[in-house]
Amino acid sequence: MAVVIRMTARRPSLPSRRPSLSPLLGRVRDRSPGLAASLAAGALAAGLGLAAFAVLVIALWVSSPYPDSGPGGAVHVAAALWLLAHGVELVRTDTLSALPAPVGVTPLLLPALPALLVYRGTRDAVDAPDGDGAGAPPPVRARTAWTGVVVGYLGVGGCAALYASGGELRPQWPWVAVCLPLLAAAAAGAGVWTAYGRPREPLLSLVLVLPGSVRRLLLGRDSRVRWGTAVRASLAGTAVFFGGGTLLLAASLVGHGDAARSSFLQLTAGWSGRCTVLFLCVALIPNAAVWSASYAAGPGFALGAGHLVNPLASDPAPQLPPFPLLAAVPQHGPGTPLNWLAGAVPVTAGVTVAWFVAARAAKRSWPAGRTAGVAALAALLCALLLAALAELAGGPLGVAALTRFGPVWWQTGMAAGGWLLAVGVPGALGLQAWRREGAASLAAWLGFAPGKPGEGRTADNHNHKRKHKQRPDQKPKPRKQRKQGRRTPSHKAPPPPASVSPRAPASVSPPAQVVVVGLRPDQGDGDASERYEALPAEPREVLPGDPLTGLWEDEAARRARWTARRKLYGPAAEDTDAP
Structure with missing residues (x-):
């Protein structure tokens, strides 16, 4: 009994002999509930994306009357398509020439699913409860949530890439190392930024890295208003380019309806194969819209190395497999006035950019130089967005003639920027004068009516004073008596x-x-x-x-x-x- 009491009395002194945990381990232990929830959210987002692609591919494989491989091959294809949705370039090993052929055209509709899953997973990870569970939990730190989601997502993505390497469609590891973390980091960053109420401090910290002259140029007077106006105008211009390209695609498909229908029926005879072709066409509609926008801007797109299609001329294309969207390509030969009507798309985009800039310029009473600068900035941002979309919408589809398939990104960006500068800057100045001075003053400024700019507003502002003002030699008119x-x-x-x-x-x-x-x-x-x-x-x-x-x-x-x-x-x- 004495021994037990003596040992119990000595127990409190035992922990003091152990070395204490370091502050770093203590901080990790304190953050472990939030970090664990973030890791789980990232892994869950990757798993849900893989499951969605697997369900689609397996359903098409089950309904196919002549499957080429077993369930393992279908799952390999699903993992490869999931990686392709992130922009990873694949290599097809089973070819007629026994040479591996690259597959680098990413359907722009596919990245929406993994990006949305990562975005929602990060927002949920920020609001994850801590360990005690008492009351409303504080939000997880932004760095912890972002890191946990990205690491968890890349862990599952790496396993999927290893599994897909054993199939017929194999990912190229340099593209896996670049595209997979890029999409996960961007979507997770957007989720954290939205969960914290879209603060301005992270954006300003990125601007502070730039040189002083560039920083003063970007952060001048009314910098927030100018940048906000330029961003909104550029997004509106990009939307007009994209919508105009979609309209051109629809018009061309209607004009080549017989060829598109015959190519759709020629590819496969089974309903499962036709459903697969239809799903692929729907996923490639955004790509075709970007191709049409590049066609309207002027550079056009390439249907193989050295075969360009633009409104001025269309080179004869090489032997391509029958596909409904390819049937909408204009016939080879010089352009016609009907093809030149596609130039209305960049003109409309320039007018849209000018309208957005002029509306804010008239409201803020900007001088002409600042209005022109904001319009030029919007044109530059829109050109960069279209160049990025053109790069994502194209890529190689094989070797030799098919090494280049789609628009050239730098040509599309330069052409779009030139159109927007030529139409948007003068249009913004003219619309600003219209909003500020009125239609009569704008006509006078352009030389269609006598007078000088500003007389319309001056006459309106002093109309009441001129109405009641009398000359010294003029006798006041007697007022009429009111009715009794x-x-x-x-x-x-x-x-x-x-x-x-x-x-x-x-x-x-x-x-x-x-x-x-x-x-x-x-x-x-x-x-x-x-x-x-x-x-x-x-x-x-x-x-x-x-x-x-x-x-x-x-x-x-x-x-x-x-x-x-x-x-x-x-x-x-x-x-x-x-x-």
Whole structure:
């Protein structure tokens, strides 16, 4: 018993002999609930993306009447498509020439799913509860949530890339090392930034890395307003380019409907194969819209090395497999006026950019130089966005002639920027003048009407003053008298009723008079307090047995009543019954 008591007494002194944990391990232990939730969120996002692609591929494989491989091959294809959705270039080993052929055209509709999953996973990881679970948990630190989601996502993505390396579509590891972390980091960063309320500090910290001259140029006067206007205008211009390209694609498909339908039916005879082709066409519609936008801008796109298609001319394309979207390509030969109508797309985009910039410039009263600078900045941002989309929409589809398939990114960007500068900058200045000065001043500024800019607004601002201003030698015009509020009574007053009693006692006061507000005819438009006066009441009808009969015909009351009427209406108010 003594030994047990002695050992129990010595136990509190044992932990003091151990070395304490380092501060770094303590911080990691404190953050472990948030970090663990972030890792789980990233892994879950990658797993859900893989599962979605696997369900689609396995469903098409099951419904296919002639499957080429077993379930393992279908899962390998699903993992390869998931990597292709991140922009990873694949290599197809099973070819007729026994040479590996690259597959680098990423359907732009596929990256939306993994990016959305990572974005939502990061937002959920920021709000993950801590270990104690008491009350509302504080948000996880931004760095912890971002790191956990990206690491968890890349862990599952690396395993998927290793698994896909054993199939017919194998990923190229340099592209895996670049594209997979890039998409995960960008989507996770957007999720953290949104979860914290979109603060400005991270964006400003990126600007501080730039040189001083560039930083002063970017962070000048009204920098937030200028950059916000340029970003909105560039997004609007990009949307117009994309929408115009979609319209051109639809019009071309309608014009080449027979060729598109025959190519769709020629590819496969089974319903599962046709569903696969239809799914691939839908996933490639954004790519075809970007190709059409590049076609409208001028450079066009390439259907193989050295085979360009643009509004001015179309080179004969090499032997391509039948595909519905390729059937919409214009026929080879010189361009026609119908092809030149595609130039309306960049013109509309330039007008849209000018409209957005001019609206803010007129509201903020910017000078012409600042308006032109914001319009040029919007054109530059829109050109960069279109160049990036053109690079993502194209790529190799084989060797030899198919090493280049799609638009050239730098040509598309330069052409779009040139269109926007040529249309957007003058358009923004003209629309600003229109909004500031009005249509008449703009016509005068352009030389279509006499006058100088600013006269329209000046005349509008001083119209009220000019209307009431008089020359010194000009006599003031007499004001018109207003209509009388009360109609002038006739010369003769109505006789008293016949049922009146002869007299009433003189000591009794007349009945209470009804106050009637009326306009005196001799006062015109004078002071409002002097134009109105209390008028006597109209003679009321007296009935037999009325207790006020004698009071109404009192002599003193009748004299006072007619004296007040003479004062009000002058000598014209005569009465035969007046005393």
